[in-house]
Amino acid sequence: MPELPEVETVRQGLNQLTLGQEILGGDVLLARTIAHPLFVEDFLTGLKGKTLAQWHRRGKYLLAELDDLQRAGEIGQGGLGMGDWALKTHSSKLKTNPIGWLGVHLRMTGQLLWVDQDTPLQIHTRVRLFFAGNRELRFVDQRTFGQMWWVPPLSNPQEIITGLKLLGPEPFSAEFNLEYFVSKLERRQRPIKTALLDQSIVAGVGNIYADEALFKAGIRPETLCANLSRQQIERLHEAVIQVLQAAIAAGGTTFSNFLNVQGINGNYAGVAWVYNRAGQPCRVCSTPLERLKLAGRSSHFCPQCQE
Numbered sequence: 001m002p003e004l005p006e007v008e009t010v011r012q013g014l015n016q017l018t019l020g021q022e023i024l025g026g027d028v029l030l031a032r033t034i035a036h037p038l039f040v041e042d043f044l045t046g047l048k049g050k051t052l053a054q055w056h057r058r059g060k061y062l063l064a065e066l067d068d069l070q071r072a073g074e075i076g077q078g079g080l081g082m083g084d085w086a087l088k089t090h091s092s093k094l095k096t097n098p099i100g101w102l103g104v105h106l107r108m109t110g111q112l113l114w115v116d117q118d119t120p121l122q123i124h125t126r127v128r129l130f131f132a133g134n135r136e137l138r139f140v141d142q143r144t145f146g147q148m149w150w151v152p153p154l155s156n157p158q159e160i161i162t163g164l165k166l167l168g169p170e171p172f173s174a175e176f177n178l179e180y181f182v183s184k185l186e187r188r189q190r191p192i193k194t195a196l197l198d199q200s201i202v203a204g205v206g207n208i209y210a211d212e213a214l215f216k217a218g219i220r221p222e223t224l225c226a227n228l229s230r231q232q233i234e235r236l237h238e239a240v241i242q243v244l245q246a247a248i249a250a251g252g253t254t255f256s257n258f259l260n261v262q263g264i265n266g267n268y269a270g271v272a273w274v275y276n277r278a279g280q281p282c283r284v285c286s287t288p289l290e291r292l293k294l295a296g297r298s299s300h301f302c303p304q305c306q307e
């Protein structure tokens, strides 16, 4: 499943390739991929003629700020975008946009690909958006849990994409500070791994990077939050941020079927500390790594380095 670094990699690719491009039309091959509006025709009509002004990320959601050519001409290109919004301005709030938004969640297996329209359709192609120059933004999704939303003009994205309301702070934001993290973990009688996967505590961390952060912090995944020392929470807080940053720098992971918008795998799997490496030697102490199940998810850890 794509996690924050993979979604961020897709976002950066989309910002390099698609900005200022006008949506000329589209084709929805699987209606239930469109989570809003109710009718596919309204989704396509809403997007037609709009340009992609800037792609943002909130947790694992991708959000394209829409514009139209008339307004783009008035403001001028470059005046629209806010740069690496989610990383730099650290805002966890999305504003209403007079022209609307396009939302995407990749869920388990979604892939957002920037291709030529004559590229043969992948068997799991769900939605196609067409652009000038024979270009296409294609949503391919084997497991069909992926979703897309058109947020109409002046609507708040959180009212349409209701999952946004449930998200805790972005891990790179000022809101995700040590005091906040301590307040969410202290006295809680649940495993720390489960808490890291809880999107209301911190947005965007999934199974891979939770395991990696726990290794870096030297904490076993089944440890109850209430039993963590303040020092351990501090190490974990730093580790979460470092692990996510390292994975973004590596272009996301090669695990699962993650692809960036140009259809290329990431590089993180080759350098993973513990994830998916049960039975292999720890990169620090050479002890064979172990796996255990927590809340139905596999956790990978080093019995020597983590306590």
Ligand SMILES: [Zn+2]
Binding pocket: 282, 283, 284, 285, 286, 287, 302, 303, 304, 305, 306
């Ligand atoms: Zn070890």
